[in-house]
């Protein structure tokens with residue numbers, strides 16, 4: 001599991017942004033997608049919102065282009081927007097291009113382990129298809145729902161909140177799928193529409209348990225952050241990603257991952273066994 005925050009520029013954790021989560025299941029058997037042939041991994045990539053902020057890939061392109069144009073701006077305006085979000089979610093009028101580029105920074109500094117994580121866009125589920133989400137169920141996780149991280153003004157507060165938890169605690173989540181039961185009211189091509197639980201209630205398909213550990217040792221950080229890559233197209237044919245946003249991710253994740261690995265001069269690794277993960 002790799003917890004993250006977005007957007008992709010390197011910022012202090014005290015600038016609070018949406019939370020992401022990527023899971024790599026290792027040791028998977030079965031027919032893989034052609035781009036992933038011969039591998040034994042299945043990735044799931046989630047955000048902490050049940051819908052995606054952009055309905056379609058071209059909307060995402062517009063917002064990411066805006067963000068890119070302001071990626072090198074100072075941290076100060078991002079910090080202002082982030083702290084306003086922490087006190088008055090709706091209290092800020094954002095006007096003009098520069099302000100619009102800051103919208104992604106409006107997120108309360110909540111603990112990432114109390115959150116539910118959603119693929120937000122669909123994938124095949126064998127003969128069916130649906131959206132997958134990961135729901136905290138152990139009481140030590142549910143107690144963190146909506147709670148702020150400790151020391152939200154510190155540089156590493158999000159990372160530290162996770163590392164501190166796993167020094168002592170075991171965490172349990174349920175993996176659930178919400179199958180599509182109505183193509184009109186549960187659309188594939190518009191990720192901004194919430195799929196109603198009344199139309200199709202989520203089904204629990206797995207339990208994920210994480211034991212206490214040193215979650216961010218230096219060797220593990222290098223392996224996970226700098227050598228692995230998480231990509232919804234690292235997948236079994238039975239879980240093929242669906243829809244225009246997923247198709248747009250096909251080349252984008254590959255290209256970004258290749259460029260990260262070549263800049264850092266790290267070999268790209270796709271594991272075959274959990275034993276490869278350093279302590």
Ligand code: HEM
Nearest residue numbers: 002020021022046047060119120229230248252253256257
């Ligand atoms: C057009 C749609 C999208 C594009 C082009 C896109 C692009 C990217 C790229 C280029 C990366 C960096 C990959 C790397 O360097 O390894 C990334 C990471 C990520 N994306 Fe997306 N994305 C899209 C939609 C989504 C959606 C719908 C979600 C979640 C529901 C999402 C969640 C994430 C997360 C959590 C990461 C970090 C993964 C990690 O831990 O390595 N993205 N995205």
